[in-house]
Structure formats: structure tokens, C-alpha cells
Amino acid sequence: MFSKEESRRIRQEFWTSFGKSFPRKWILYNTKLKGLSFKFHFDTKNALVALELEDPLEKRIAYWDKLTGLKSILKEDYLPNAIYDEICLLDNGKEISRIYVPLENKVSIHNKNSWQEVMLFFNNTMGLFEAFFVAYKEVIEG
Numbered sequence: 001m002f003s004k005e006e007s008r009r010i011r012q013e014f015w016t017s018f019g020k021s022f023p024r025k026w027i028l029y030n031t032k033l034k035g036l037s038f039k040f041h042f043d044t045k046n047a048l049v050a051l052e053l054e055d056p057l058e059k060r061i062a063y064w065d066k067l068t069g070l071k072s073i074l075k076e077d078y079l080p081n082a083i084y085d086e087i088c089l090l091d092n093g094k095e096i097s098r099i100y101v102p103l104e105n106k107v108s109i110h111n112k113n114s115w116q117e118v119m120l121f122f123n124n125t126m127g128l129f130e131a132f133f134v135a136y137k138e139v140i141e142g
Contacts, residue, residue: 049125050100
């Protein structure tokens with residue numbers, strides 16, 4: 001078991017290493033669509049790449065409807081393992097909608113032997129998510 005400080009240091013080391021290994025500017029929060037963002041997630045149990053909708057319910061529903069309409073394109077042309085989760089409850093109790101792709105293998109941010117696999121997964125999956133978003137942004141915001 002790691003202390004909070006050791007865990008924090010390891011997490012920081014992973015993200016720094018990821019940034020140096022794959023130095024590119026990700027879209028992440030800079031989607032230009034309020035309440036819609038991309039996220040990387042890596043903890044002691046799993047890793048995933050997500051598109052999250054955090055706006056008030058009415059706006060979230062509008063985006064969700066458009067993204068659901070694009071589901072077959074996303075899954076057939078970009079990310080066949082994408083999971084649509086209309087109601088996702090975060091640890092802090094906040095409700096969001098999320099489309100995400102999990103890394104199927106069991107990984108842990110505390111295990112440096114899994115870092116390379118996660119970094120490659122992040123780079124490839126986020127690249128595909130962003131390509132989808134750029135191609136269909138006008139439809140999503142429409």
C-alpha cells in the first residue's frame with residue numbers, strides 16, 4: 001500500500017511521463033462546446049478515455065441526443081468498444097453523461113509496468129475520439 005504522498009508522486013510521475021512521451025496538444029476541455037469535454041482517467045483499477053457531458057440537464061440531453069444519433073458512426077468507423085452511459089454518477093455525487101472506452105486489461109497507475117500499455121491506449125484512443133469529434137462537431141453543436 002502506498003501513502004497518499006507516494007500515490008500523489010506516482011500519479012504526477014505518470015502524467016509527466018505521458019506528456020513527454022506523447023507531446024501533443026489534446027482537445028480535452030477546449031472543445032468550444034460548453035459542458036462537453038474529453039478526459040483521460042487512470043487509477044489503481046482501470047484506465048479509460050471519455051467524452052463527458054457535464055452541462056445542466058437540458059443542454060446535456062440535447063448533446064446526448066445528437067451523440068446517440070452518431071453512435072453507429074462512432075462505433076463502426078472510430079471506436080467499436082465505445083460505451084454509452086447516459087447517467088453516470090461520479091464519486092462526488094455529480095451526475096453526468098459519458099461515452100467512454102475502457103482499457104480491457106487490468107492496470108494500475110501504481111504499477112509502472114502497465115504505464116506503457118496505458119500511454120499507448122490513451123494516445124490511440126483519444127486520437128480516434130478527437131478525429132470523430134472534429135469530423136462531427138457541427139452536427140453535435142447543431
